[in-house]
Amino acid sequence: MIPFTDEQKMLRETMRSFAEKEVAPLAREIDEQERFPSESFQKLAAMGLAGLTAPVEYGGAGAGYTELCIITEELSAVCLSTAASWGTHACLCLDNIRRNATEAQLSKYVPPLCRGEKIGGLAMTEPSSGSDVMSMKLRAEDKGDHYLFNGSKIFISNGPVGDVFVVYAKTAPEKKAHGVSAFIIEKEFPGFSRGKKFEKMGWRGSPTGELIFEDCRVPKENLLGKENKGFLVLMGGLNTERVCLGAMSLGLARGAYEVALKYAKERVQFGKPIAAFQLIQAKLADMAMEIELGRLITYKGALLADQGKHREMNLTAAYAKLYTSEAAMRITTEAVQILGGYGYIKEFPVERMMRDAKLQSIGGGTSEIQRMIIAREILGGVAE
Ligand SMILES: Cc1cc2nc3c(=O)[nH]c(=O)nc-3n(C[C@H](O)[C@H](O)[C@H](O)COP(=O)(O)OP(=O)(O)OC[C@H]3O[C@@H](n4cnc5c(N)ncnc54)[C@H](O)[C@@H]3O)c2cc1C
Structure with a gap:
């Protein structure tokens, strides 16, 4: 049982009803059409x-990571792609800007992102x-009054649809990790273009693309944080991203479990609802237990983030990301199994x-990387 405040409970109820009424009906369509869920995104902006965690004076809601996880869980229970599109904007882009930007950057970039007039993303992977x-x-490359990106x-x-990106680049390649800086990039900057849009197995309603920089001129004032200190921006953001990914996996797993539970009570074989068979009961029991465990570790991560306990968060964020992603894969697979042939066809959402679910153990740091982080934390120098 998570000790949510009355406001947080109300937010959860509002989001649950919004997700069921507005987001769920579009889930299959955006998956099939591989398109950004503009309708839901604009409703969330309205x-x-x-701009959930952005300061109120810049148009944000000034909320914390627990609220971020509540919304993420509810959206993910009906449509993971919508949660991914919104989370990329609100958490990966806007929250990193909020935590690291100058006053001038906050005034320029945060209000239009909060209004949903501009869509955000974050670019790390190459x-x-x-x-x-x-x-x-x-x-x-430092060219005096600007940086030249290649x-x-x-x-x-959000690469194919985004307007503003937090982008990491090498400002001092010889310094390795200490030569990375973070920047705010606008799609209009000369020399910026979009490359390929990728076709995917899942997350199909969250468009994924390539960003290309060819002699792209980036104004000096678009440096986010200090030069060569991008490592700090990146590491600070990764922990909250992992907790958020935990909330996505948790919501996804819960959504699949709820479909399977309802189906198991209604589907009759051998003269009984299949929920009466112990082999099905064992599946449902494992699913319910894993969801409860995933919820505890995810909201512990959110609480630590809200308390600014970044040291303790490292381990909890890795636990949350790793446990919930692997649980979501098991639970969605078992949900398909419980629905039998109906689970495999598109009329039901579990396929x-x-x-x-598969992306949850790849994006934002793979399961192998999470296990390495955990091992490093528990073994100290022995793991190096
Ligand atoms: C749909 C989608 C959306 C994404 N969104 C974003 C985004 O918005 N922004 C962004 O920057 N990136 C994004 N990514 C990229 C994602 O974060 C990376 O794919 C992920 O970090 C893994 O990197 P990789 O694919 O290069 O795999 P690799 O790093 O090449 O790993 C391949 C395999 O080797 C394993 N491996 C690697 N190193 C080790 C090691 N030391 N020990 C043991 N095993 C190891 C990995 O765990 C994995 O199993 C996205 C990816 C996808 C598919």
Whole structure:
């Protein structure tokens, strides 16, 4: 049982009803058409939720990470792609800007992002640099009054539709991890273009693309945080991103479980509802238990983030990301199994949920990387 405040409980009820009425009916369509859920995104913006954690004076809701996770869980229970599109904007882009921007950057970028007039993204991954993120090659050369960008980013959520991106680049390649800086990039900057839009197994309503920088001129004032300190921006943001990904996996798993539970009570075989069979009961029991465990660790991560306890958060964020993503894969797969042949066809949402689940153990740091982080925390120097 999570000790939510009355406001948080109300937010959860509002979001549950919004997700069921407005988001769920579009889930299959955006998956099939592989398109950004503009309708739901604009409705979330109209509800004041596009800039959830941004300061009120810049048009945000001034809320915390627990609220971010509540909304993420509810959206994910009916449509993971909508949660991904909104979360990329509100958490990966806007929250990183909020935490690191100057007053001038806050005034310029935050209000239109909060109003949903502009869509945000975050670009870290490159064709030859995924888990080993600090080996990135995108070069930002200091040219006096501007930086000159050359290189590319790959697999960027909201890449095909975004207007503003937090982008990491090398400002001092010889300094390796200490030569990375963060920037705010506008799609209008000369030399910026979009490359390929990727076709995917899941997360299909969250468009994923390539960003290309060819002699792209980036004004000096678009440096986010200090030069060569992008590592701090990146690491600060990754923990909250992982907790948020935990809330996505939790919501997804809960959504699949609720479909399977209802179906198991209604589907009759051998003269009984299939829920009367112990083999089905065991599946449902495991699903319910894993959802409860996932909820506890995810909201512990959100609480630590709200309390600014970044040291403790490292381990909890890795636990939340790892546990819930793998649980979501198991639970969505079992949901398909409980629905039998009906689980495999598109009239029921569980086949989409199972496809969506796979990305949860890849994006934002793979399961292998989370296990490495946990091992490093519990073993200290022995794991190096
Ligand atoms: C749909 C989608 C959306 C995404 N959105 C974004 C986004 O918005 N922004 C962004 O920057 N990136 C994004 N990504 C990229 C994502 O974060 C990376 O794909 C992920 O970090 C893994 O990197 P990689 O794909 O290069 O795999 P690799 O790093 O090449 O890993 C391949 C395999 O090797 C394993 N491995 C790697 N290193 C080790 C090691 N040291 N020990 C053991 N095993 C290891 C990995 O766990 C994995 O199993 C997205 C990806 C997808 C598919």
